[in-house]
Amino acid sequence: MSLLALPTSALASLGRATFNALASIGRIAIYAALTLSHIVRPPFYRREFLTALMQVGWLSLPVVGLTAIFTGGALALQIYAGGQRFSAEAVVPQIVAIGMVRELGPVLVGLMIAARVTSSIAAEIATMKVTEQIDALTTLSTNPMKYLTVPRVLAGFLTVPLLVGVGDIIGIMGGFLVSTEQLGFNRASYIKNTLDFLQTPDVVSSLIKGAVFGFIATLIGCYYGMNSGRGAQGVGGATKNAVATASILILAANFVLTSVMFGS
């Protein structure tokens, strides 16, 4: 009995966790559908939207830039070192470009947005919920979904692709700087190789990923904020769950998008 109890209860809790995760995904999907239905129906809160553009987009630029430049630099070093083993070190510009634009740019920007934006949205909305500000909005005949969620999700959907674009460029520049300053590449030919190699679908896929990740990051922040538990603990839990869920969903969505756009 006691020998069996341990593995059984461990299995049971694993089963319960899986079941809860699936149930959450279902509720998040419903929340997403609801958000979309509110985007197309008035009123639209312009001032909240502009604030969200600022918060999600503009103020994320430094974090995105720093993440991208270091990653691009490290990528160039690794590709050079790896390429040397079969005398292919000349491919650095091409691989840096495709690696940044197709995968690392969108994924890293997505994860940084999850860390910076999802967390702050979840904490802000959860605090509003805990301090009855959400109830106050409702009694003042303002739909919290339209006033809080729609502006943020729309801002994420529209600005994160731009951030990804900037991240791609800065990442490639990081690779360029390391390659030309340290690895002895010629500047003009590095740029030419990069531009010749990159194709429109690469760039488009990067931006599409950015839009999807921006939607996920902001939506998940709003969802967990609106469903926060009570008290300071509720706010903490909402923030933690929001960042974890957003990060996992971004990585999962990245895999799906890569398979759909490039896997054949």
Added chain:
Amino acid sequence: MIELSRVAKSFGKNHVLRGVNLTIPRGQSMVVIGGSGTGKSVLLKSILGLVTPDSGRITLEGADVREANRDAFLARFGMLFQGGALFDSLKVWENVAFRLMRGATKLPKDEARAIAIEKLRRVGLKPETVDMFPGELSGGMQKRVGLARAIAAEPEIIFFDEPTTGLDPIMSGVINALIREIVTEMGATAMTITHDMSSVRAIADRVAMLHDGLIRWTGLVSDMDQADDPYLQQFIHGRADGPIESVR
């Protein structure tokens, strides 16, 4: 007139309301008393539809509140929340004018601002506070801003959730007097939640005591002291011993 009949609400195993029957006559000031955690806030929120009761019926002028048009229904109400619930990203006047600047009867900005300033003056706040943020105000001032926001659109029905909790006795007295004045001058129906007996005597026409998920006693405030309900008497006099368990 607001009527609740057999309203029940549970959160999991916590049976907060177990069949509340209560009538709030039009134009009167009803005060609901009861210990903390007895479900007074849940009761208010049920009427507003912020909490959905598990069973029972709530009507406003005879019409079921769940079947009402939400916007039109909510436009008849003003509410002062327990913690103020001011929007901390908005200035004081924007909080007060929040409803005035939105919805079908939207006013131009300067008109809404003028009304907000007037309402803030009504609750005793100086014009300097108008452009401040709620975080820069003391607790008592925040309560007043909440009060100004609740009355800004001149609602027919006003709910006050613990208007004096956390305030010093003098500020409590000021807020009580303000509520009484405002309710009288606006002719509004009011429902106030409190466990502060000085508020009860200052604000109430009628009193209802919520205990253990039910309305234990209800009647005119003038009859309260003579009532022979031991629960009510223990609460009014704040005695540690009596039928109400003091360890909850």
